[in-house]
Amino acid sequence: MATDTVIDCGGIGKRYRRSWALRDCHLAVPAGHVVALVGPNGAGKTTLLSLAAGLTLPSEGAMTVLGDQLPGSPRALDRIGFVAQNAALYPGLPVRDLLAIGRHLNRRWDDARARDHLDGLGIPLERKYGRLSGGQQAQVSLALALAKRPELLLLDEPLAALDPLARHDFMSALLTAVAEDGLSVVFSSHAVNELEQSCDYLVVLAGGRVQVSGEVDDLLADHRMLTGPTAEADAVAERLPVVRDRRAGAQSHLLVRTGGVDAPVSGGWRQQRIGLEELVLAYLREPAASALPGPRGAVRPNQKVLS
């Protein structure tokens, strides 16, 4: 069955006692992407992933996954793999037993695939999970999640505890699975310097709301870093939506949204496209700015766009 969106929510909210972890959260993530979910500590990333996995219920609004499925419904559970933050599997059990548990708990289970994955990395099935290195444990979690043959894989900070080599190995195993199976992936991460090689869709959360959402190529095409004389910076900022404005003496640096074309500025200004890390950092530093699809993301000149 063709699925247009893997996560779709309009105005969803999640409250813990008196504070809102997510509020008025609008998001429609199309299928077929590797989505990086980024945001500062406490932004609501884990909460959003837990809602999509059906581990918790929204306090307001509704979410669907994989088209029109309710999170947590039997059909959604069958088709979604979830690896929680610091996924602690039973440390005293050998990997072989973890595979057996997965086999018994899942209707769609590809044991050979999990064994091949672990065999390829030299991870012995008889070794107790708690005796594996952090990188090996992460690979076991990934192998178990992929053995479900999920259409959507949700990963909560899978890279957090891994050294650079283990991160590289993890992402390469993940991207191989994406290429082979065509599954959609949503993973939260603070490793903004590593996103460009791995994701093609970006969601930034800030204060429980969606701040940025879109395909990476479109977002990068939509932004320019302008560097020019501070004396003219106000005039430029009046004509273009500014994400970040840095005045450094006689020179100013304005990150602006241009709608995918070069900014109409005088010859005294230099304009450059930016990379994904720079874009993410700019939005993290400016939580009041946003880049969203559709009418909510429409920008008016001379304004930071409020979500």
Ligand SMILES: Nc1ncnc2c1ncn2[C@@H]1O[C@H](COP(=O)(O)OP(=O)(O)OP(=O)(O)O)[C@@H](O)[C@H]1O
């Ligand atoms: N079970 C809970 N009970 C009470 N408050 C919670 C609970 N889970 C999350 N919160 C609060 O909800 C907000 C969002 O938390 P969440 O864990 O979703 O953020 P996050 O973006 O994943 O953060 P981090 O990057 O630190 O993992 C935070 O203020 C957090 O303290």
